[in-house]
Amino acid sequence: MHPLLQHINKQIVLEETDFNVFLGIFNTKEYSKNHLLVQPGQKIEHQYFVLKGCLRTYLIDSSGKEHTMQFAVENWWVSDYLAYYKGGESIFFVECLEDCELMRVRKEDLEGMFLSLSITETYFRLQLENAFAAFQKRILSSLNLTAKERYSQFIQIYPDIEQRVKNYQIASYLGITPESLSRLRKNRIASDES
The missing domain is CATH 1.10.10 (Arc Repressor Mutant, subunit A)
Structure with missing residues (x-):
């Protein structure tokens, strides 16, 4: 079974025929270790599902100190979500820490899929709920x-x-x-x- 379908089916049931339609909006790309997938100032059009590899999302503050926000390994999603969802420019770096194989999807294609295959919107809503809860938990842990x-x-x-x-x-x-x-x-x- 395709890794993305396995990941989706942990939260919703997506039939394989519907998954094949859904898969059509993705393209798979390979990136080498140290490749910067995202850099500050970029317009962000994609989010990525990790098939293979490890990535890191981080920013560099005004004093030059790095702050790692997230690691993404197999079966995780990664992007600069502030820029992806709000249409602004990226403030983060997303770096491949290993050679990576990623599935990427454009926001416009995903929104079109939500209209034609609404169960995919349910999956992404659940993903966002989980991510939001995880980030709140991370903030609380850093405070407490x-x-x-x-x-x-x-x-x-x-x-x-x-x-x-x-x-x-x-x-x-x-x-x-x-x-x-x-x-x-x-x-x-x-x-x-x-």
Whole structure:
């Protein structure tokens, strides 16, 4: 079964014939490691479903510090959603951390599909609800949890990602220094061994 259909069928039931119609609005592209899929100032026309690879959404503040907003691995969606949905220019970078195979869809094509195959709109509404809840949870964790608790939560969300991304990128996601991340890892390993 196609990975996107498997992903969709976790939330709604989409018949394979309807999925084949839906699949027609996507195109699959391969991107090499370090490719910048999105850069600040761009007009964003696509969102992407990850078939293979790992990506990172981040911004650089006025002092040059990177802030990682999201990692996207297989079966995740990624884009600069502020620009995608609101039609403005991107403020984020979306970088391929590995060689990636992505399915991309244009907003206009997706909106047309919502009219002709309304169950797809239900799927994307559910995706947005889940994403909104996840981002609120992330904001709450950054306000209320210790670095150790945020790291534990990160491991639950992205269980295998530590082998795929750099330490400073994880630290940037957690809002801590790479040195603090190293200490958290050492303490976690020590507690796992005891």
